[in-house]
Amino acid sequence: MSEDRGAKSANIFDVARLAGVSHQTVSRVLNDLPNVRPATRARVEQAIAQLRYSPSPAARALVTRRTRTIGLVTPGVPDYGPSSIANHFNVAARAERYSVDTVSTAESDAGSIRTAIEGLLRQRVDAIVLIVVDIGILEVVRGLDLSVPLVAAAATQRRHPTLVSIDQYRGARAAVRHLVELGHTRVLHLAGPPRNPDALERARGWRDELAAHRLEIVQPEHGDWSAASGYDLGSRLPITPGTGLFVANDHMSIGVLSALRARGLEVPRDVSIVGFDDVPEAAYLLPPLTTVRQDFQALGELVMQKVLLAVEEPDSLTDSVPLPTHLILRESTAAPR
Template identity: 55%
Template sequence: MATDSPRQATIFDVARLAGVSHQTVSRVLNDLPNVRAATRARVEDAITKLRYVPSPAARALVTRRSRTIGLITTGGAEFGPSSTLLYFNAAARDARWSVFTANMVDWDQNSVRAAIEAFLRQSVEGIAVISGYERAAEAVAGMELTIPLVVLQATPRLGLDTVGADQYGAARAAVKHLLDLGHSAVGHLAGPRDSVDAQERERGWRDELEAHGLATQLMGVGDWTPAAGHRFGLEFDLGAMTAVFVANDQMAVGLIAAITERGRTVPGDVSVVGFDDIPEAAFFAPPLTTFRQDFQRIGQDMLSTLLARINSETVEALPQSIPTLIKRASTQAPR
């Protein structure tokens, strides 16, 4: 026998529970002034108890504001962008903004245009792009939008609001950590060629070695997966390198497995540094030295930048977050 689903709470239910008018509830929902603190608290408590979710469409009719954002993201499961996505959505929810998401597989102009046109039909007030790929920002920025846009990008771009982490500086710090341990032959397993983060990490590796008068002898290119790290680990000359800086942790775990299969040890024969500090990194064998990114701050900074543009506030470029070196057992001085 079918049962009726619970009725969704309305603004009138909230008003009744809080003992106020529905107009007062509307003022609280839209952060309007002239609501006493005690009254606002009662309304917010009623909203929580009833699990009331205001309708963006109804709110837009009253305020001429939709309080909605369009979010374009890639189809991959890379740890960095997916973590930033989670924190961006959490920050938007806390700020009482709704987010419509388009998960893109292809970044051609027609696909991007279709996604943005769908957002505009929903009356979004701004668009955010979370992607590690250069062509993503280029595709969206080239559309000359009339609403604000913010992009996750490691390198600032003229005329575009970007938020990101200092990938280049962290990569140099990763190599410096290995050099300080006494390594002079440091290889690199880079990420995909069209990844901005991978480009910056490779650039940092090259520049830090060159600053110490050392050659950049060995480099491979992977696709962020453990399989790519494993392939590289089976192929590279173990006698040529005593350390490898890997562009992300997933490839690092594959590399460590391959080195072990070849009868060598990490860090006894080869020291390995990763990037991102994924949750599993502390439990690798050995635990992985890596760089931890503050994805929560990046997601929050993206939202605050976008909302400032939407509200016509002065927007100053936020400083890049600085990844932190997490020293574990995968690095040591060379034998």
Template identity: 55%
Template structure:
């Protein structure tokens, strides 16, 4: 357990003659019963709106842990702050930024305030500090929008004491997760290119530590394999137009005919750089190479040529995060919101390959 969590005011510790033994807290009961600490509080105070089966689980957990609530702890956890903590990691890329904006709108509609902690890095120390900052504000839950896999790994080692909702697409167990289906979105992108007749489809992937980029690579690869098409290892960019330009330059600089007819770019910004580089080397899109992106940023319709892409429903994602969060806070049996699949938006950057 991290030092920041040990210092939380609701953690009670007593010292025996042999060693330190931690007295069970309301958060321990909540974890054992699989409910929120607010639900444990409702059971302790004999309040309504608790399902009989849930009440029974909480009572069993209380007995198993020999939990004895302190008056101070009980008073603290029964307060409702109507504030949600939001942690974001990584830079201001379009996808995470859109998720943040739309979640804030959904929270405001539900009459909740959002307290944000943003960080470029996702190391355990930074994440612990962010969690501690939000817990001091008595947030009722925490939402994590993580650009990097490291943030998900780090948060697993933190004892939060409040519900956690992760916005991530890998589907790892142990979390309440909400996501857009990056895997099937990538498969749909490749299926579009293959449906036009392309058999040599390259991929420009996002950063290796990005969960979304990893899922898109997996979808690209699986769709090619399912169709019996060759898989050439993807090149890796950093979501920027500059990395797309570099990728396009490397592919086109050999001076001979291209050994591919289509490229699936991991996001629209990299697709923009890629199209520019191909044009600089005398290759036309889509006459020589078809290009499809991902995200449908507002500028995509105004690229030259307008970009075919996969549109993510960030408005729906914000609502899904809030619906899941409210269900968890109400301690309802919420199986989870199915991830939405991005929508194919066909524009002028893709076409059948020339004979």
């Protein structure tokens, strides 16, 4: 890499890391504000010189016109994932001294999302954050001519500087691999809503992992993330002793556990179950649920970092790598008998 390319890619967070300070301290030095110790200022200035960092003139010209408000568009549903992302993003925004105006859309159709975004723009927000629960919304957003940056939380195979996600695909593969390594040769999937990007990526991971082991792929049934839909699917699926179940989220897994008990099937003696999310209740189910943990706090912080870069250093934005998941082993999985 040449020095010019390295300099062009440096951003305020790179300077902060090199100087061992927060990016707010770097910003105070850049704007020649007080309350920065001389030794700290010198470290920051040295890091700036070493990285040949230069703030975006266009962004700095907009500083006095900012409202320090971010618009957040969330789905009007109480699902654990979107709610957790929204909560942690709000915490991260407050830590950066930004306020958040939240709009919950009753529907996830294009018209509702467009109306929500237009309303936030009228409030002169500095940026918009969108939590995506329908794959069609990304196409809608790409067609909008926005006057402010938009950052989307969406699981997708696409990579883009303002798209952030948790790696649903690899998390699903790890869940299925665990069941296969235990000895399960029949692994069914109870999927989430068919247009939900998280559900699609989890189903893709399940399918690819089974294909890698040359195991039968049975068309998945779809629920709506709720325990009730999990109970319904668990009541009527052709589940036989020795089956492994990869359930698209923990709340559906709760319903499945109840349905299997009603059918006289014991977990994990007869059926092994892996969920997804690691909701707080997962460790206290009977049996405690093996599941895939998502770091929603890290995702909320990453969304906020992308917002700051998009507002202050747009030229330094780079494609995001999905955050990793972690398989949490508990007592709902065991080798088939």
